[in-house]
Amino acid sequence: MHVATALLLSGLLGVWAIRGDAGIAASLLARAASDAVSDHLFGVVPLFVLMGQLVATAEIGRDCYRAAERLFRGLPGGLGVATVVANAVFAAVTGISIASAAVFTRVAVPEMLAMGYRPTFAVGVVAGSSILGMLIPPSLLMIVYAFLAEQSVRAMFLAGIVPGLLMALVFSAGILAVARLAPGLVQECRPGMAAAGLGALEGLRLLAPVLLLVLLVLGGIYGGLFTATEGGAVGATGAFLLALARRRLDRARVWQVLVETGQVTAAVLFLIVAASLYTRMLALAGLPELALGALRGAGLEATGFLLAHLAIVLLLGTILDSTSILLVTVPLALPIAQALGLDLVWFGIVTIVAVEIGLLTPPFGLSVYVVTGTLGDPRIGLGTVFAGAAPFALAMLLVLALLLAFPGLALLPL
Amino acid sequence: MSGAPGPAAAGLADRLAAPCRALAAAGSLLILALVVLVDLDILGRELLARPVRGVSELLALSIVAILFLQLPETLRAGRLPRSELLLDRLRGTRPRLHGLVEAAVHLAGAGLMMLLAVVSVPGLLEAWREELYVGAAGDFTAPIWPVRAVMVTGAALTAALFLARAVDALGRSARSAR
Numbered sequence: 145m146h147v148a149t150a151l152l153l154s155g156l157l158g159v160w161a162i163r164g165d166a167g168i169a170a171s172l173l174a175r176a177a178s179d180a181v182s183d184h185l186f187g188v189v190p191l192f193v194l195m196g197q198l199v200a201t202a203e204i205g206r207d208c209y210r211a212a213e214r215l216f217r218g219l220p221g222g223l224g225v226a227t228v229v230a231n232a233v234f235a236a237v238t239g240i241s242i243a244s245a246a247v248f249t250r251v252a253v254p255e256m257l258a259m260g261y262r263p264t265f266a267v268g269v270v271a272g273s274s275i276l277g278m279l280i281p282p283s284l285l286m287i288v289y290a291f292l293a294e295q296s297v298r299a300m301f302l303a304g305i306v307p308g309l310l311m312a313l314v315f316s317a318g319i320l321a322v323a324r325l326a327p328g329l330v331q332e333c334r335p336g337m338a339a340a341g342l343g344a345l346e347g348l349r350l351l352a353p354v355l356l357l358v359l360l361v362l363g364g365i366y367g368g369l370f371t372a373t374e375g376g377a378v379g380a381t382g383a384f385l386l387a388l389a390r391r392r393l394d395r396a397r398v399w400q401v402l403v404e405t406g407q408v409t410a411a412v413l414f415l416i417v418a419a420s421l422y423t424r425m426l427a428l429a430g431l432p433e434l435a436l437g438a439l440r441g442a443g444l445e446a447t448g449f450l451l452a453h454l455a456i457v458l459l460l461g462t463i464l465d466s467t468s469i470l471l472v473t474v475p476l477a478l479p480i481a482q483a484l485g486l487d488l489v490w491f492g493i494v495t496i497v498a499v500e501i502g503l504l505t506p507p508f509g510l511s512v513y514v515v516t517g518t519l520g521d522p523r524i525g526l527g528t529v530f531a532g533a534a535p536f537a538l539a540m541l542l543v544l545a546l547l548l549a550f551p552g553l554a555l556l557p558l
Numbered sequence: 559m560s561g562a563p564g565p566a567a568a569g570l571a572d573r574l575a576a577p578c579r580a581l582a583a584a585g586s587l588l589i590l591a592l593v594v595l596v597d598l599d600i601l602g603r604e605l606l607a608r609p610v611r612g613v614s615e616l617l618a619l620s621i622v623a624i625l626f627l628q629l630p631e632t633l634r635a636g637r638l639p640r641s642e643l644l645l646d647r648l649r650g651t652r653p654r655l656h657g658l659v660e661a662a663v664h665l666a667g668a669g670l671m672m673l674l675a676v677v678s679v680p681g682l683l684e685a686w687r688e689e690l691y692v693g694a695a696g697d698f699t700a701p702i703w704p705v706r707a708v709m710v711t712g713a714a715l716t717a718a719l720f721l722a723r724a725v726d727a728l729g730r731s732a733r734s735a736r
Contacts, residue, residue, distance in 0.1 A: 184617035377596035402586035410628030
């Protein structure tokens with residue numbers, strides 16, 4: 145069943161049952177559809193999605209990888225670290241993990257295989273580090289959460305920086321440690337250095353456009369020069385010019401980008417509409433209060449609630465896609481988190497990290513599917529990619545624990 | 559976002575391809591227009607100290623329009639997120655049951671979207687008759703009815719597509735029974 149229709153139906157039938165009036169339910173449905181997304185704030189959705197699509201078209205991912213490769217190729221497991229670092233940089237201009245997974249499968253996997261890296265490791269690194277796409281701002285998930293929780297997109301973007309970088313650091317450290325302690329897991333053989341690395345200047349030249357774009361968009365938003373929505377428009381324009389300058393755009397390509405953007409946008413907005421009706425139904429039913437009462441009755445305060453919430457999110461991660469998980473869980477969890485006095489921005493970041501673990505876990509690990517599909521190599525099946533991504537899911541759990549233990553990591557005093 | 563691509567066999571749903579694509583194309587152009595609009599606003603504000611009037615009102619209206627322009631094609635392209643773990647398993651082992659469940663799921667969608675289209679009609683009529691607008695009179699105003707019309711059209715087309723899919727699924731189910 146489509147997640148949005150399921151939410152809408154349960155919202156509709158729920159309101160009907162509670163109020164005993166089908167008319168009220170139907171008019172709430174109409175109101176949700178016309179009002180839930182009717183705010184200029186929601187402009188961030190199509191604009192950032194468009195920016196992400198254009199950035200992918202402009203082959204910025206490849207440039208990031210080339211530059212990172214130059215830096216790290218001398219290290220054992222260096223190409224793995226390069227993939228993580230390139231993903232982190234790329235993540236700062238894209239808000240969708242799927243985009244990262246597709247781009248780096250094409251760019252990094254063939255290279256690693258040619259250098260004698262084990263296939264399991266190569267695809268695992270790409271799938272694992274692709275989750276940085278939605279953890280390092282801009283991020284579609286942060287945008288959606290901001291709407292659900294009525295927090296500012298800017299605050300969410302700010303809070304995501306440190307956890308995102310921390311995640312990249314943990315990934316890199318993990319790769320280096322494994323490459324040193326158990327090199328056989330990473331690389332089967334080490335042929336001599338293939339082509340000579342790029343010069344430092346060349347690396348800088350490759351990175352300059354993407355750094356400029358990051359500075360412009362995130363700098364502009366953080367610096368208060370423009371709103372998140374305007375940042376999206378500026379980013380989309382910048383990415384468009386970049387793709388144009390590289391001759392990566394013809395009319396057909398532009399159209400394809402616009403069509404893709406439209407579909408991702410519609411899917412997300414429709415989910416938000418559905419969630420708004422569902423949220424209202426939950427509130428009418430008084431479920432958040434009920435759940436809160438039950439929690440308190442069971443002697444579980446904030447810690448117990450958080451653990452239960454994250455467990456549910458992780459569990460849903462095995463059957464639903466990321467946006468849907470947020471929309472199903474947050475409407476119920478948010479009022480409880482608020483009543484327990486949790487910081488809602490921090491709560492959002494923690495929830496998003498847990499949601500993203502679901503991108504890597506079977507049976508519905510979307511990133512894993514994308515990597516497998518993009519690769520199209522019959523020797524590397526879903527199982528291989530899931531196995532390769534598993535250590536990264538574990539590393540994410542570790543970062544999640546760190547965030548729980550040290551909430552300050554997600555709360556920059558800015 | 560994921561979803562199975564539609565069945566390869568030509569069906570009722572495929573006949574709706576053209577109107578779905580047409581609406582989506584309009585939606586895509588609207589996204590492009592938003593980018594230009596916001597850029598102009600920023601440039602005008604920062605360089606000429608003259609922001610474009612009504613940007614935030616237009617954004618608010620456009621987002622709803624984009625949603626309902628793109629929705630039918632998004633459903634058709636299989637890009638509406640759904641949980642299909644169970645269904646996928648059924649597809650292989652019990653094709654007949656799979657068809658029936660698919661039909662039921664799509665019928666539910668059709669009913670829901672039909673209801674949405676119907677309950678949105680009064681809003682459209684009201685906006686048309688009373689010439690409702692956003693913005694402030696004398697400064698910037700934009701009529702609301704076009705967006706309401708898009709809502710009704712998009713919801714109705716989505717309902718029709720759901721219905722066509724349900725019929726197609728029933729047909730598949732019947733065929734696999736033989």
